[in-house]
Amino acid sequence: MSDGFGLDHLPYAVFSTQGSAPRVGVRHADTVVDVATVRPQLDRPTLNEFMALGPDAWAEARAEIAGLVGSDALPAYPVDDVALHLPFVVGDYVDFYASLDHASNVGRIFRPDQEPLLPNWRHLPVGYHGRAGTVVVSGTPVVRPCGQRKGPQEEMPTYGPSRRLDIEAELGFVVGVGSELGSRIGVDEFPRHVFGVVGVNDWSARDIQAWEYVPLGPFLGKSFATSVSAWVTPMAALAAARTDLPAQDPAPLPYLAGGHAFDIEVEVVLNGEVVSRPPYRTMYWSPAQMLAHLTVNGASTRTGDLFASGTISGPEPETRGSLLELSWGGKEPFAGDRTFLEDGDEVVLRYSAPGTGGGRITLGDVAGRIEPARP
Ligand code: CA
Secondary structure, rough: OOOOOOOOOOOOEEOOOOOOEEEEEEEEEEEEEOOOOOOHHHHHOOHHHHHHHHHHHHHHHHHHHHOOOOOOOOOOOEEEHOEEEEEOOOOEEEEEEEOHHHHHHHHHHHHOOOOOOOOOOOOOOOOOOOHHHEEEEEEOOOEOOOEEOOOOOOOEEEEEOOOOOOOOEEEEEEEOOOOOOOOOOOOOHHHHHHHEEEEEEEOOEHHHHHHHHOOOOOOOOOOOOOEEEOOEEEEHHHHHHOOOOOOOOOOOOOHHHHOOEOOEEEEEEEEEEEOOOOOOOHHHOOOHHHHHHHHHOOOEEEOOOOOEOOOOOOOHHHOOHHHHHOOOOOOOOOOOOEOOOOOOOEEEEEEEEEOHHHHEEEEEEEEEEEEEEOO
16 A cells, blocks of 8 residues: 555545544645644645745645655654545646547547548647536445437437446646736746646546537536545656656647646556556647647636647557547447446556656545436
């Protein structure tokens, strides 16, 4: 359990022990270290005030905390004895679509007679604004959504529980320092704004989505729940995971030039069985490009804004990050007879990356169990 939680990681969460108020803690080995006395901004029920301080303050606090964990200076609790809470107040939430393999697979499944990639895809990171108010912390149950569904062979839509409930294994980026209305964040300014990374499961009702998404994009097929990890890995802990982006052809417009990929391994675990291993390093668009695009029109950003990568899928079938792709639209069952999610299923997304200490760090996982639709 303690693997991946050494001094080169030190991810942040908001935790509480029985009868105590939620405050910020740092994971070290099998313990949650209470860092509320290190900075007044850490003695808060969210990370927002601390994240707003900016990169110099993040680095100073991180160095100070690294020198204090493992000593008697700060209280520490076994990680299994604490409750973990949503780690930050989510501002705006944007979800991108940055995997070439995922976008191509979905194109082939949803629009089999057309080019899999739409003409804009290689020119800009496609995204949409999601629902920040339904971002929930790992472990929160997910109630099967109801809505309008209309299969290709059905003449009229019907209302009822989704029959094609799915996951999307993604990575999320948390804005610490926002930007003013009318300004832009350049690709190279990413480190001044982005505090850290969370795991994201963008739960998706494919039948609701397929019927509603033309022409304005995802709506109720996505907005019922988005799960994030309780732990936020600071960008500093991912310094050794930075790697080159895949070749981008055609070359992006100048405002999108630059950025790095991150070598983060993902595991999709369905009812205890690993069913896929998506590689984040294969993502076409970098998070710095996503943030530059998100603000190129002068849209402001705020502390706590969350932008997610979109489903992470690699080129091989066993690296696909959604059940839609793993079962090829429900037509090719995987792992025996599996297609979409059943009531009672539990999905856990796990993430790991090279650490700066030479080993690997374990990012916060994202768990959720499906509860039956409510009548
Ligand atoms: Ca998504």
